[in-house]
Amino acid sequence: xxxxxxxxxxxxxxxxxxxxxxxxxxxxxxxxxxxxxxxxxxxxxxxxxxxxxxxxxxxxxxxxxxxxxxxxxxxxxxxxxxxxxxxxxxxxxxxxxxxxxxxxxxxxxxx
Amino acid sequence: xxxxxxxxxxxxxxxxxxxxxxxxxxxxxxxxxxxxxxxxxxxxxxxxxxxxxxxxxxxxxxxxxxxxxxxxxxxxxxxxxxxxxxxxxxxxxxxxxxxxxxxxxxxxxxxxxxx
Numbered sequence: 018x019x020x021x022x023x024x025x026x027x028x029x030x031x032x033x034x035x036x037x038x039x040x041x042x043x044x045x046x047x048x049x050x051x052x053x054x055x056x057x058x059x060x061x062x063x064x065x066x067x068x069x070x071x072x073x074x075x076x077x078x079x080x081x082x083x084x085x086x087x088x089x090x091x092x093x094x095x096x097x098x099x100x101x102x103x104x105x106x107x108x109x110x111x112x113x114x115x116x117x118x119x120x121x122x123x124x125x126x127x128x
Numbered sequence: 129x130x131x132x133x134x135x136x137x138x139x140x141x142x143x144x145x146x147x148x149x150x151x152x153x154x155x156x157x158x159x160x161x162x163x164x165x166x167x168x169x170x171x172x173x174x175x176x177x178x179x180x181x182x183x184x185x186x187x188x189x190x191x192x193x194x195x196x197x198x199x200x201x202x203x204x205x206x207x208x209x210x211x212x213x214x215x216x217x218x219x220x221x222x223x224x225x226x227x228x229x230x231x232x233x234x235x236x237x238x239x240x241x242x243x
Contacts, residue, residue: 060218062234066231110225112226115176116232120168120169
């Protein structure tokens, strides 16, 4: 069945460091891929998405490229800020009514 | 932001009592979902609805029931609350997952404590 695996957290970085959060998936067909962000005390917000192979989703300085050959959708940001501290969820949508979520990766950015 | 509200936002109840959580949307989206979020488990789907009076189970549906009598409202009921149902509950909506509308938009959550 469809599944998403993301790196264990927490990821701890200093401000202005480069961020990578790994996400790999297993799916049949051609799923859409998503990154959601959850700030403390809030619901999940869509951060970016990609709907086909080689697409790059981007938003707020974050990027992720849909790599079908490696079944990956890694999240990157060139220079993180304290305000980026949050939990990040990778997710996929196969040909079903549901999203499949990873377990989340907590990012902590220190000044 | 998508117009999704959840009520109550916080609730404390006792074991064995019934509890109903409400999700209300103003987006006229067809699909609505209930998740629970627990440390170490990420998000787990409880039930979802694909239209008025049309619902289906998710991966952790035991002990929960849902109802959708109007497009805008999706109710989650714990018939007899247990301590294992202490969690944060999120509602989400989407348009048509199989027709390109698979992005889900989330409400602010309800924190439920069962004593």
